[in-house]
Amino acid sequence: MHLIQRFKLDSIFLPLGAILVTCFFWYVIAGKSVITEKVDDFGDKIKVTKREGLSADLPTPVETWTASKLYITEPFAKRGELDQGILRFTWMSLVLVAQGYAIALIIGTPIGFFLGLSKKFTTAFDPIIQVLRPVSPLAWLPLGMILFSGVKIVNGDGRTTFGASDAAALFTIAICAMWPTVMNTAVGVRAVPQDYLNVAKVLKLSKWKTLWKVLVPATLPYMFTGFRLSLGIAWLVIVAVEMLTGMPGVGGFLWQQYNANSYAHIILCILTIGVVGYVLDRLMSAIESRFKTA
Amino acid sequence: MLELDRLWKTYDTPKGPATIVKNFNLKLKEGEFATLIGHSGCGKSTVLMMVAGLSDLSKGNMILAGREASGPGPDRGIVFQSPCLLPWMTAYENVMLGVNQVYFTASKAERRQMAEYYLTIVGLGDAMHKHPGELSQGMRQRVGIARAFALQPKMLLLDEPFGMLDSLTRYELQEVLLELWRRNRITTLMVTHDVDEAIFLSDRVVMMTDGPEAEVGDILKIPFERPRNRKEIMEDPRYYELREHLITFLNDRSHIRPSREPQFKPSPDMAAELAAHAFPFPTAAA
Amino acid sequence: MPLIEIKGASKGFGPPGNRTEVLKNINLSVEEGEFVVIVGYSGSGKSTLINMISGLVKPDTGTASISGEVITGPGPDRGLVFQNYSLLPWLNVEENIALAVDEVFKDWTPEQRKAHVAKYIAMVKLTPAAHKLPKELSGGMRQRVSVARTLAMQPKVLLMDEPLSALDALTRAQLQDEIADIWLNNKTTVIWITNDPDEAILVADKVIPLLPTSPATLGEPMIVDMERPRDRKAINHDARFKKLRTQLITTLLDAKGRTKVKASVKITLPDILPEDLNYVNSLQFLNRSGPKRRSDKNREEVEVAA
Numbered sequence: 001m002h003l004i005q006r007f008k009l010d011s012i013f014l015p016l017g018a019i020l021v022t023c024f025f026w027y028v029i030a031g032k033s034v035i036t037e038k039v040d041d042f043g044d045k046i047k048v049t050k051r052e053g054l055s056a057d058l059p060t061p062v063e064t065w066t067a068s069k070l071y072i073t074e075p076f077a078k079r080g081e082l083d084q085g086i087l088r089f090t091w092m093s094l095v096l097v098a099q100g101y102a103i104a105l106i107i108g109t110p111i112g113f114f115l116g117l118s119k120k121f122t123t124a125f126d127p128i129i130q131v132l133r134p135v136s137p138l139a140w141l142p143l144g145m146i147l148f149s150g151v152k153i154v155n156g157d158g159r160t161t162f163g164a165s166d167a168a169a170l171f172t173i174a175i176c177a178m179w180p181t182v183m184n185t186a187v188g189v190r191a192v193p194q195d196y197l198n199v200a201k202v203l204k205l206s207k208w209k210t211l212w213k214v215l216v217p218a219t220l221p222y223m224f225t226g227f228r229l230s231l232g233i234a235w236l237v238i239v240a241v242e243m244l245t246g247m248p249g250v251g252g253f254l255w256q257q258y259n260a261n262s263y264a265h266i267i268l269c270i271l272t273i274g275v276v277g278y279v280l281d282r283l284m285s286a287i288e289s290r291f292k293t294a
Numbered sequence: 295m296l297e298l299d300r301l302w303k304t305y306d307t308p309k310g311p312a313t314i315v316k317n318f319n320l321k322l323k324e325g326e327f328a329t330l331i332g333h334s335g336c337g338k339s340t341v342l343m344m345v346a347g348l349s350d351l352s353k354g355n356m357i358l359a360g361r362e363a364s365g366p367g368p369d370r371g372i373v374f375q376s377p378c379l380l381p382w383m384t385a386y387e388n389v390m391l392g393v394n395q396v397y398f399t400a401s402k403a404e405r406r407q408m409a410e411y412y413l414t415i416v417g418l419g420d421a422m423h424k425h426p427g428e429l430s431q432g433m434r435q436r437v438g439i440a441r442a443f444a445l446q447p448k449m450l451l452l453d454e455p456f457g458m459l460d461s462l463t464r465y466e467l468q469e470v471l472l473e474l475w476r477r478n479r480i481t482t483l484m485v486t487h488d489v490d491e492a493i494f495l496s497d498r499v500v501m502m503t504d505g506p507e508a509e510v511g512d513i514l515k516i517p518f519e520r521p522r523n524r525k526e527i528m529e530d531p532r533y534y535e536l537r538e539h540l541i542t543f544l545n546d547r548s549h550i551r552p553s554r555e556p557q558f559k560p561s562p563d564m565a566a567e568l569a570a571h572a573f574p575f576p577t578a579a580a
Numbered sequence: 581m582p583l584i585e586i587k588g589a590s591k592g593f594g595p596p597g598n599r600t601e602v603l604k605n606i607n608l609s610v611e612e613g614e615f616v617v618i619v620g621y622s623g624s625g626k627s628t629l630i631n632m633i634s635g636l637v638k639p640d641t642g643t644a645s646i647s648g649e650v651i652t653g654p655g656p657d658r659g660l661v662f663q664n665y666s667l668l669p670w671l672n673v674e675e676n677i678a679l680a681v682d683e684v685f686k687d688w689t690p691e692q693r694k695a696h697v698a699k700y701i702a703m704v705k706l707t708p709a710a711h712k713l714p715k716e717l718s719g720g721m722r723q724r725v726s727v728a729r730t731l732a733m734q735p736k737v738l739l740m741d742e743p744l745s746a747l748d749a750l751t752r753a754q755l756q757d758e759i760a761d762i763w764l765n766n767k768t769t770v771i772w773i774t775n776d777p778d779e780a781i782l783v784a785d786k787v788i789p790l791l792p793t794s795p796a797t798l799g800e801p802m803i804v805d806m807e808r809p810r811d812r813k814a815i816n817h818d819a820r821f822k823k824l825r826t827q828l829i830t831t832l833l834d835a836k837g838r839t840k841v842k843a844s845v846k847i848t849l850p851d852i853l854p855e856d857l858n859y860v861n862s863l864q865f866l867n868r869s870g871p872k873r874r875s876d877k878n879r880e881e882v883e884v885a886a
């Protein structure tokens with residue numbers, strides 16, 4: 001009863017309609033295979049498949065589905081290094097993102113606090129931050145490669161488990177995803193009402209206690225907004241990073257399939273990336289709204 | 295105990311510095327209960343914040359317990375005009391924050407008892423574990439009062455603590471305040487709008503002139519014996535004289551600034567206060 | 581038909597199992613142009629009640645309606661003065677009021693609006709502070725801005741939640757008269773909440789006590805039929821005023837007395853004294869186990885005297 005009231009039917013059917021409309025447009029512009037029978041030079045009848053349409057190479061929705069079925073129905077299969085179920089790829093990407101994201105938060109949050117707390121620190125570092133912030137992941141990756149060219153962790157069989165490209169990937173994700181966390185935390189710390197700080201002062205709370213009992217809880221809502229935006233960026237960056245380094249993952253798969261001319265899989269990857277990004281965002285907003293204090 | 299000597303407070307505004315409080319002189323004896331009364335916006339909270347150490351003095355000295363006062367601390371308990379509770383903690387946790395701080399040598403059970411005692415006294419025994427967002431405005435203010443009282447400070451600074459409360463609750467809490475004051479010999483400086491409250495509670499009522507450039511306009515000693523009984527005081531003929539005096543000041547005389555009135559004659563209580571300060575009163579010098 | 585009507589409304593907070601019922605069986609009807617004051621104790625549910633009318637709180641059962649339509653949310657026809665002055669911190673006094681005025685009087689010329697804003701700022705005596713930000717104002721001044729903002733919107737219904745609690749007697753008296761005047765001239769409907777019985781009888785047509793039973797309910801309305809404008813000095817000697825006052829106070833006290841829990845809890849004040857935090861890092865805490873106690877102190881004093 002409650003559920004039905006809350007999720008009104010509208011909220012199911014309207015998006016569904018929109019999806020159908022989008023699929024229709026996709027179908028219209030997609031190329032279709034046209035099979036014509038032709039008599040060749042030897043007089044034999046042969047079938048010639050030609051693709052026609054506004055965008056001849058773009059597969060139709062149905063073709064996409066048939067081509068991707070295997071990857072979706074067996075999401076955890078592993079047939080080869082670059083031929084695995086889609087969730088397996090997603091998982092790999094997620095692991096990488098999680099690592100990079102964790103680094104971003106661990107570094108970004110304290111920087112944000114310093115920026116918010118100290119005017120001097122802000123004046124000193126603001127220009128650097130403003131310059132570094134808009135740099136694209138594509139630019140960071142090569143730098144990471146150079147920085148970490150010496151990194152090599154070898155396991156028992158003599159195979160590299162963590163090499164320069166892994167380090168560079170983490171570096172890129174971390175440094176790109178860090179900024180929203182930094183900026184939002186700084187804004188949040190500056191927005192802590194003076195009243196709360198007065199309470200801390202009157203009780204002579206130690207620096208440490210003031211931080212944990214007053215500043216952090218008061219900034220949490222801002223911090224989580226930052227965390228959410230950061231996660232979005234980390235997920236954006238992962239594709240670019242995987243493409244460039246050729247690591248296995250959704251992005252790597254996408255690039256490899258492009259090179260292999262199997263365009264249907266590209267669409268599969270794009271949809272996967274989108275859906276995963278959406279789910280991550282929802283998760284983070286759910287957490288975020290839990291920390292919103294009245 | 296507390297000595298305020300020619301306190302000035304100036305805020306920098308876009309239109310140049312604005313003097314809010316000017317030449318504020320006051321001496322409080324150990325264990326004295328003084329109230330500060332004046333019109334809205336005259337600078338009462340500003341004075342209180344300076345005493346609390348939360349706001350810098352622009353000029354003047356403040357001596358607290360024989361020493362030049364340093365920054366804020368829990369030896370001066372303060373109840374803010376707006377309750378200032380931390381919204382992510384329950385009422386109990388808000389009180390505990392301070393209790394843990396000053397009774398860190400006491401056992402956990404004793405500390406808990408302390409917080410519960412004062413929360414119950416202010417009438418929040420049932421609502422102790424609610425967050426400020428779930429409390430009514432008056433209840434939040436009572437949590438603020440419990441937080442300050444529970445620390446048993448040497449000095450209490452109260453900024454209109456009972457403003458949002460109905461008269462019954464207000465009477466109850468006034469008794470609680472007096473009891474605490476009596477037991478600990480706390481020096482108290484309280485801001486209020488309520489003339490009856492000022493007379494019932496305090497030893498001296500300090501009246502401030504209108505802002506900006508507010509100063510002490512007059513001081514009135516309340517002669518009633520302690521412990522006081524509300525009913526007896528109300529029936530005392532002196533009560534109406536005192537009340538009349540305060541109301542006249544607020545209605546008619548609050549704009550008269552002693553320092554600018556050549557014919558200003560300080561009342562006996564005020565003259566005594568003035569004599570206690572080293573520098574002669576400006577009019578006398580002129 | 582009454583302008584505002586609440587029928588059989590109740591409201592509680594909290595999840596099932598840990599629920600506190602705040603209001604029960606609330607029936608209220610306010611005619612157009614009436615001046616109603618609701619008096620109640622702190623924490624009894626006054627703000628909850630007025631928020632039902634403003635639309636910020638939905639009743640659990642029963643309905644609240646305005647001109648026959650169920651109230652679903654806040655609207656510009658009902659101006660609300662909050663108990664905790666909700667001003668936008670980044671706008672100064674003038675802008676805070678102008679924001680509301682511009683919204684309501686879109687068809688006026690800018691000059692008209694400006695004059696209108698200035699008029700209400702002057703009414704609450706804040707002209708010298710018109711360009712100050714909320715954080716540069718005293719508590720009472722913020723409350724006055726909040727009152728001015730709502731009055732300037734000239735809503736059909738004025739809802740005021742303890743608008744004058746934070747003010748001194750003089751300013752309060754002036755604003756009481758001011759609001760009573762506005763009501764006389766514009767015949768707006770006013771619902772006013774207060775915890776002060778004197779204030780209630782002084783300004784109201786109809787005083788309704790909110791009885792602090794648990795959950796709270798509204799008591800019998802009392803009609804104040806004294807001619808306006810009322811002189812606050814003379815009224816103190818008016819027999820009708822005295823009678824109403826006694827009646828109102830006894831009603832409230834009786835209800836309070838009836839709900840007083842008979843089972844008293846025993847609470848003890850632990851015998852501990854605060855430590856001086858200026859010496860936190862000194863060694864004096866090491867050679868003493870446990871807190872300072874008042875009883876120790878007294879014992880010491882006795883020994884010295886002996």
Ligand SMILES: Nc1ncnc2c1ncn2[C@@H]1O[C@H](COP(=O)(O)OP(=O)(O)OP(=O)(O)O)[C@@H](O)[C@H]1O
Pocket residue numbers: 305306307312314332333334335336337338339340341375505709712715716717718719720721748
């Ligand atoms: N940060 C500030 N910058 C500029 N002016 C300020 C600032 N803080 C306060 N003021 C001004 O100081 C004056 C006194 O404020 P204060 O809060 O001390 O008044 P108050 O006596 O406590 O009044 P109320 O009874 O209404 O609370 C006011 O006119 C206010 O505008």
Ligand SMILES: Nc1ncnc2c1ncn2[C@@H]1O[C@H](COP(=O)(O)OP(=O)(O)OP(=O)(O)O)[C@@H](O)[C@H]1O
Pocket residue numbers: 421424427428429430431432433458593594602620621622623624625626627628629663775
């Ligand atoms: N969001 C909420 N969640 C839980 N309880 C609430 C909530 N809001 C109010 N209450 C409870 O409802 C009761 C009445 O609150 P309300 O704010 O209406 O009181 P009030 O009469 O306005 O008191 P005051 O004069 O102190 O402002 C209180 O016991 C309060 O704890």
Ligand SMILES: [Mg+2]
Pocket residue numbers: 338339340375453718719720
């Ligand atoms: Mg104040």
Ligand SMILES: [Mg+2]
Pocket residue numbers: 430431432626627628663741
């Ligand atoms: Mg309320």
